[in-house]
Amino acid sequence: MIRKIKFFLISVFIISNINALPSKPKKQVEPQNVKIELPGLELLDYPSDRGDSLILKWDTNDDKDLIYEIMVSTDEKNWKKVKEQKEGSFTSQNIDLPFWIWNKKENKNACVIEIMKVFNIQEEEFFKEYSNGFKLYAKLNVISKKQKSESQTVSAIAIGNWFRADRLNSLIIVLLVSLVFFMVVSHAKKRELFIRRIAGLDAIDEAVGRATEMGKPVIYVPGIGSMSNISTIASVFILGEVGKKIAQYDANIKVPHYDPIVFTVAKETIKQAYIEAERPDSYRDDINMFITQDQFAYAAAVDGMITREKPAACFYMGYFMAESLLLAEVGASAGAIQIAGTDIDHQLPFFVTACDYTLIGEELYAAGAYLSKEPMLVSALKVQDFGKLFFIIFAALLSIVLVISSKAGAINITNTILDILKVR
Amino acid sequence: MKETLNKLLKIDRRWLFLLLTFSILIPIIKPIGISSKSISSGVQDTYNFIEKLPEGSTIILSMDYDPSTAPELHPQSAAILKHAFKKNLKVIIMTFLAGSGGLIDEHIRNIPQQYGKEYGKDYVVLPYMPNVLAALTQMSSDIYAIYDKDKDDKILKNFEMMKKIKNYKDISAVIDITGTALLDSWIVFVGDKYGVPVMGGVTAISQVGYGPYLQKKQLKGLIGGMKGAAEYERLISEPGKGTSGIDALNIAHLLVILFIIFSNIVLLILKLS
Amino acid sequence: MNLIKKHIPLAIVFVFGIMTLASYYVPHRKSENYLEWINIWQNIVAAFALFLGAISLFYAHYKKIERKVDGWGYSLFVYFGFLVIMVAAIVSDGKISDNGKITFLGWSFNNIYNPLSATMFSVLAFFIISTAYRSFRIKSFPAFLLFIAGLVLMLGNIPLGEIIWDKLFAWTNTTIADIKNWIISVPSTAGKRGIMIGIAIGAAVTSLKIIFGIERGYMGKD
Numbered sequence: 080m081i082r083k084i085k086f087f088l089i090s091v092f093i094i095s096n097i098n099a100l101p102s103k104p105k106k107q108v109e110p111q112n113v114k115i116e117l118p119g120l121e122l123l124d125y126p127s128d129r130g131d132s133l134i135l136k137w138d139t140n141d142d143k144d145l146i147y148e149i150m151v152s153t154d155e156k157n158w159k160k161v162k163e164q165k166e167g168s169f170t171s172q173n174i175d176l177p178f179w180i181w182n183k184k185e186n187k188n189a190c191v192i193e194i195m196k197v198f199n200i201q202e203e204e205f206f207k208e209y210s211n212g213f214k215l216y217a218k219l220n221v222i223s224k225k226q227k228s229e230s231q232t233v234s235a236i237a238i239g240n241w242f243r244a245d246r247l248n249s250l251i252i253v254l255l256v257s258l259v260f261f262m263v264v265s266h267a268k269k270r271e272l273f274i275r276r277i278a279g280l281d282a283i284d285e286a287v288g289r290a291t292e293m294g295k296p297v298i299y300v301p302g303i304g305s306m307s308n309i310s311t312i313a314s315v316f317i318l319g320e321v322g323k324k325i326a327q328y329d330a331n332i333k334v335p336h337y338d339p340i341v342f343t344v345a346k347e348t349i350k351q352a353y354i355e356a357e358r359p360d361s362y363r364d365d366i367n368m369f370i371t372q373d374q375f376a377y378a379a380a381v382d383g384m385i386t387r388e389k390p391a392a393c394f395y396m397g398y399f400m401a402e403s404l405l406l407a408e409v410g411a412s413a414g415a416i417q418i419a420g421t422d423i424d425h426q427l428p429f430f431v432t433a434c435d436y437t438l439i440g441e442e443l444y445a446a447g448a449y450l451s452k453e454p455m456l457v458s459a460l461k462v463q464d465f466g467k468l469f470f471i472i473f474a475a476l477l478s479i480v481l482v483i484s485s486k487a488g489a490i491n492i493t494n495t496i497l498d499i500l501k502v503r
Numbered sequence: 504m505k506e507t508l509n510k511l512l513k514i515d516r517r518w519l520f521l522l523l524t525f526s527i528l529i530p531i532i533k534p535i536g537i538s539s540k541s542i543s544s545g546v547q548d549t550y551n552f553i554e555k556l557p558e559g560s561t562i563i564l565s566m567d568y569d570p571s572t573a574p575e576l577h578p579q580s581a582a583i584l585k586h587a588f589k590k591n592l593k594v595i596i597m598t599f600l601a602g603s604g605g606l607i608d609e610h611i612r613n614i615p616q617q618y619g620k621e622y623g624k625d626y627v628v629l630p631y632m633p634n635v636l637a638a639l640t641q642m643s644s645d646i647y648a649i650y651d652k653d654k655d656d657k658i659l660k661n662f663e664m665m666k667k668i669k670n671y672k673d674i675s676a677v678i679d680i681t682g683t684a685l686l687d688s689w690i691v692f693v694g695d696k697y698g699v700p701v702m703g704g705v706t707a708i709s710q711v712g713y714g715p716y717l718q719k720k721q722l723k724g725l726i727g728g729m730k731g732a733a734e735y736e737r738l739i740s741e742p743g744k745g746t747s748g749i750d751a752l753n754i755a756h757l758l759v760i761l762f763i764i765f766s767n768i769v770l771l772i773l774k775l776s
Numbered sequence: 777m778n779l780i781k782k783h784i785p786l787a788i789v790f791v792f793g794i795m796t797l798a799s800y801y802v803p804h805r806k807s808e809n810y811l812e813w814i815n816i817w818q819n820i821v822a823a824f825a826l827f828l829g830a831i832s833l834f835y836a837h838y839k840k841i842e843r844k845v846d847g848w849g850y851s852l853f854v855y856f857g858f859l860v861i862m863v864a865a866i867v868s869d870g871k872i873s874d875n876g877k878i879t880f881l882g883w884s885f886n887n888i889y890n891p892l893s894a895t896m897f898s899v900l901a902f903f904i905i906s907t908a909y910r911s912f913r914i915k916s917f918p919a920f921l922l923f924i925a926g927l928v929l930m931l932g933n934i935p936l937g938e939i940i941w942d943k944l945f946a947w948t949n950t951t952i953a954d955i956k957n958w959i960i961s962v963p964s965t966a967g968k969r970g971i972m973i974g975i976a977i978g979a980a981v982t983s984l985k986i987i988f989g990i991e992r993g994y995m996g997k998d
Contacts, residue, residue, distance in 0.1 A: 129803045131644075175698075195645075196669055202645045206805045239804045246801055253797070253980075260984050309979045312986070339829035340822060368836045369829030373602065375571045375896035387847055400683065401572075401708070401900060408903040412516070422978075424971050425712045432911040440971055444978040447991060455990050459981055466977040503696075516906040523905050539935040541953050570890040571897035602893070605885035608872045637815040655871075707933055714965035715972065730933055753936040755901060760930055762909040763923065770913060 117230035130239030136189040148220035177498045180244045212236040267458035279436035286392035287324045295391040296331040303337040304398025310422045314397035316447040322352030334367045342369045378402035382409045395419040407433035530750035546734045549724030560675035561593040569602030572682030578732035578745035579704035580680045588618035593664045597629040623662035628654045639692045671697045680704035786989045793987035932956030
């Protein structure tokens with residue numbers, strides 16, 4: 080009996096195994112099952128990024144009709160299709176990275192995989208969950224006219240970097256400017272530096288003097304820029320100097336404001352100017368007044384002020400847009416002596432035609448140094464001059480090299496120069 | 504003679520104002536109909552770019568102007584919106600200027616209906632955002648991190664057209680119509696940094712300042728002033744306010760030129776005598 | 777006092793200046809978080825400053841009414857205008873239109889703010905014409921060149937200019953648009969580039985001066 084059972088079990092085992100043995104296929108093999116070893120396939124962490132991208136690259140093929148299905152997975156089981164890509168349609172040379180961190184000479188098929196987009200993960204969730212890196216598996220389905228085959232699987236971890244090496248060129252420039260800046264500033268007191276005469280700034284005395292004689296106020300318009308505009312910062316500095324002279328002469332000044340932060344800063348500046356001039360008792364809180372943050376309502380209010388008060392002098396210093404002429408023309412018709420200064424080049428013509436003196440662009444930045452004669456500030460002006468000289472020579476030299484290299488067909492040299500110049 | 508000429512030079516400016524008023528009013532009341540013959544290259548480039556976009560692409564139209572510059576800029580944004588709808592493009596309308604809310608509203612009350620477009624399916628309007636740089640930078644990774652809702656406080660992500668949009672990579676072009684310096688920010692922070700094609704519409708006065716960007720192709724196209732709007736309207740065969748304002752523009756410009764020539768001739772005669 | 781008014785603000789400027797500069801070179805999420813955090817603080821400070829500004833505005837106009845200075849009636853209007861628009865915004869829930877219907881705020885926008893703003897901007901045209909008449913004097917050769925460039929740009933900006941040019945200068949085989957484009961893309965762009973480079977260097981040096989506390993004009997001098 081036991082023998083019979085044994086025989087039965089063995090027969091069942093054999094039959095079941097016979098069924099499992101590879102039989103001659105009736106249909107063709109499913110194309111996905113064809114595994115190939117794709118040459119040069121590798122997955123890399125995207126250099127100098129915040130840790131949300133990877134680069135998949137593999138060798139190019141002579142068959143230009145090949146189509147690659149890029150598949151990714153987090154566990155090697157559930158695969159997700161990123162996209163289809165034609166042979167040679169996007170190569171490692173198309174990746175916008177400079178030559179010092181990316182081999183631009185290599186010509187391989189490439190694909191940038193953006194993890195959050197592929198897996199539809201919210202940004203906050205991604206950086207919370209995967210702060211230590213995101214491991215990704217990738218493979219390719221290669222579709223040719225004849226068959227569809229599947230490549231080997233590669234993996235990499237996307238990690239957030241701490242340095243943007245692609246911005247190394249701009250960092251070098253920043254360090255260079257800082258170095259020159261420190262060298263010049265530290266030698267500031269050793270010798271007197273020359274600044275050419277700036278008529279607009281010399282005329283400040285004349286304007287304040289006129290206001291004192293006439294018993295009329297001075298109106299100082301700091302423009303419509305915020306405190307982060309360099310021109311507004313320069314304007315606040317000039318306001319300090321004008322304020323000091325006003326306090327010394329015991330004249331009257333009004334400063335209407337567009338930006339509430341500039342208003343707060345200017346209030347402190349004027350208060351300080353009165354203290355420095357030893358006239359704190361003459362300081363009034365209504366010298367500075369906030370008007371509105373609407374450009375033309377502000378212009379209308381200041382125009383109204385000029386028309387009513389007929390000031391002896393008007394200053395327009397800082398960031399100006401279309402209101403420049405609206406203010407300057409009304410000031411001119413009120414008979415005020417007008418001094419303007421802005422770095423907005425397309426507003427300069429309006430100021431030049433309607434004002435007595437105009438500070439053009441950098442003259443406005445130089446105002447602080449010019450008025451205070453402080454050696455450190457004056458020497459900082461020299462840094463600007465050095466900077467300009469450096470850029471003139473640099474631009475001229477590189478232009479010549481670029482023209483020659485592109486004419487001579489030396490694409491590598493041209494691309495290298497362009498890479499150095501490009502700020503990413 | 505000399506006295507009269509001197510008087511002429513110092514003429515009360517209100518007479519000049521009166522002359523200008525009439526020279527603008529008359530062509531508005533009784534149009535002459537002198538239309539633009541040529542199309543500026545900046546306008547043509549903008550038109551071509553939008554024309555070549557595949558159907559269903561999404562563009563951003565940033566309307567960063569308020570009523571003050573609206574006479575010049577409103578016809579430009581209307582023309583762009585009409586062109587986009589004609590081409591069946593999806594449009595995200597946004598602004599960084601608080602005063603433009605009413606102007607955007609005016610467009611969406613009138614234009615989409617003409618082309619049978621639906622809110623949420625073909626266009627959405629984002630709310631006013633004060634912090635420009637934060638928004639421009641944030642949208643590069645995830646639009647919804649900064650704009651989670653639309654202007655009516657509805658969840659932005661739920662709109663049909665937004666389903667496939669995540670960041671700048673899904674945006675085919677940005678057109679910024681502005682009377683401010685915001686176009687520079689779009690060029691520098693979005694166009695240059697993230698490679699999104701940026702085009703602009705600006706007032707005639709600031710048009711000249713964008714030469715460097717156009718030359719370097721950092722700007723793919725530029726519409727300048729009312730003339731630019733009129734040209735764009737001609738390209739899409741939809742005459743609007745740009746075309747109707749061009750007569751007044753003609754006469755006013757001519758008046759400025761005549762005044763400059765006249766005052767200089769008077770000056771010359773005075774000098775010679 | 778010196779500590780609060782000078783040393784602490786300078787230290788804040790230095791630390792945050794360096795950190796913000798460094799964040800440009802750090803792609804890590806932490807650097808992005810820092811920038812977002814700074815943005816939020818900037819908005820908070822701006823909101824408080826706006827509040828201070830509003831107080832200053834009302835105080836200045838209150839003083840004018842109290843002292844009955846010339847044109848004090850306008851000061852009353854400041855309060856009136858502020859109240860009306862604020863009520864309109866509250867009643868309309870801050871919306872310009874609701875389901876296609878224009879709200880009270882929308883009405884005020886279209887019929888008050890809109891025409892007022894447009895009027896101010898259009899005044900510019902009047903001022904340009906008077907400035908052009910009074911100030912555009914061709915006294916020297918550069919002024920003559922400026923006039924010619926201006927003339928070409930103005931003619932190029934209007935269709936009538938094209939017609940005039942074609943009537944007078946058709947024989948030159950160039951259009952006014954060509955010349956206008958040349959002026960914009962060659963001499964004007966060259967000049968603009970120079971100014972842009974100068975301004976960029978100026979801005980970089982000013983930033984360094986501020987970060988390292990050499991220029992302190994913005995915080996009131998010590």
